[in-house]
Amino acid sequence: MxxxxxxxxxxxxxxxxxxxxxxxxxxxxxxxxxxxxxMELSGYRVAEATNGQQAVEVARRExxxxxxxxxxxxxxxGCQATRLIREDKALRNVPIVAVSANATAEYRLKAxxxxxxxxxxxxxxxxxxxxxxxxxxxxxxxxxxx
Numbered sequence: 001m002x003x004x005x006x007x008x009x010x011x012x013x014x015x016x017x018x019x020x021x022x023x024x025x026x027x028x029x030x031x032x033x034x035x036x037x038x039m040e041l042s043g044y045r046v047a048e049a050t051n052g053q054q055a056v057e058v059a060r061r062e063x064x065x066x067x068x069x070x071x072x073x074x075x076x077x078g079c080q081a082t083r084l085i086r087e088d089k090a091l092r093n094v095p096i097v098a099v100s101a102n103a104t105a106e107y108r109l110k111a112x113x114x115x116x117x118x119x120x121x122x123x124x125x126x127x128x129x130x131x132x133x134x135x136x137x138x139x140x141x142x143x144x145x146x
Contacts, residue, residue: 019045020137023064025055025081026099027073031122035068038126044133052076056084059091065137068129071100071111079114086115095136099124 022044026032036046047062049055052073059067067085071078078098085091098111101122108119117136120129 019043020066021045021047021062021064022133022137023047023049023055023059023062023067025049025052025058025068025073025078026070027051028070031070031124035124038130039133042130050074052078052081055081059085059094060088063090064094066133067094067096068099068133069096069116071098071102071107079110079116082111082114082116097129097132097136 020043022039024032024035024039024046025048026035027050032048032050036048039046047058047064049058050073053076055067055069055073055078056076058064069078069082073081078100082096082098085094085096095117096115098108098116098119099122100107100111100119103121111119118132120132
């Protein structure tokens with residue numbers, strides 16, 4: 001490989017490592033894929049988890065800049081996962097947006113009490129979600145000028 005090709009690969013890797021990371025926690029594959037694609041097209045790096053326990057593990061490993069947390073998850077629900085993430089000093093201030101099909105005030109209050117910063121209902125209004133995410137974080141790779 002040429003020196004130029006190696007340098008381009010290195011720059012791409014560096015950009016990827018500095019990209020704003022969104023952890024998408026969603027057990028329903030189609031919804032997770034749609035969220036991942038939307039985030040990537042907006043310049044975010046995406047990490048994924050399919051249950052609450054995995055969400056805590058991935059959050060600790062990846063140190064995301066924001067978490068989209070489904071509330072109705074297998075193994076461990078999103079509220080319990082959020083509480084565990086909030087107990088971790090390194091993750092305590094990471095914004096967590098609850099995502100749920102349940103639009104009742106009771107569920108919203110439960111998610112906020114667990115430590116979520118915002119609550120979005122399904123079906124997800126992507127324009128609203130992207131605006132909300134932008135209020136918390138910005139995709140850093142789009143601002144990276146080499």
